[in-house]
Amino acid sequence: LAFSRSGDLFVMVVHTEGSRMLYVRRMDELEYRPLAGTDRAYGPCVSPDSEWIAYFSGRTMKKIPAAGGTPQIITQLSDRPLRAVWTDQNEIVWSEMNSGLMRIDANGANKRTVTEPDRERGESMHVPIDITNVDGWITMGIQRTGLGDAKIDALFLATGERVPLVDPAVSGFILPSGHLVHAAGDNVFATRVVGTPPRLSGPTVEVLNKLMLD
Secondary structure: OEEOOOOOEEEEEEEEOOEEEEEEEEOOOOOOEEOOOOOOEEEEEEOOOOOEEEEEEOOEEEEEEOOOOOOEEEEEOOOOEEEEEEOOOOEEEEEEOOOOEEEEEOOOOOOEEOOOOOHHHOEEEEEEEEEOOOOOEEEEEEEEOOOOOEEEEEEEOOOOOEEEEEOOOEEEEEOOOOEEEEEEOOEEEEEEEEOOOOEEEEEEEEEEOOOOOO
């Protein structure tokens, strides 16, 4: 499931007859509707204006109007993609297996590397998590070599500056309120992220416990 930051658009990956495709719903709509042409889609993310959806299909990144239309190829990928976020600068940041973060303009131009895992510190790959409420900063997951051993940092895309946020932590997303929702063990927590550079503020609240994560 993906949703726009304004909360007015929801996107689901639906498995149908041995395949997958995207279904979308606006806040004022009662039902999800399929987006034709999104066969084998996964890992969607929504543009800041809620008008476009980027997604993966095999080793290809594509985008399609949220209202429906013809999918457009953004770029070809080198390995299995993991996750993507669409920034306010109209760039898409994503990662692939055992790699760092990459970024590309939403029109397919200016593809470049953002981060590389620090192998000497036991980092195996980086995964983008979400846009923060601070311009130019995103949250990213750092997977280490141990199974389930990960943490979350804030990353300033312009310079590569990293600020530790939560350790240990896996997965997560940012709420419109600025709270970082993340999993640690089999529990889910929420902590507010504020300031420049981003930092945690206030108590960490347990939202769910004994949650089984894939």
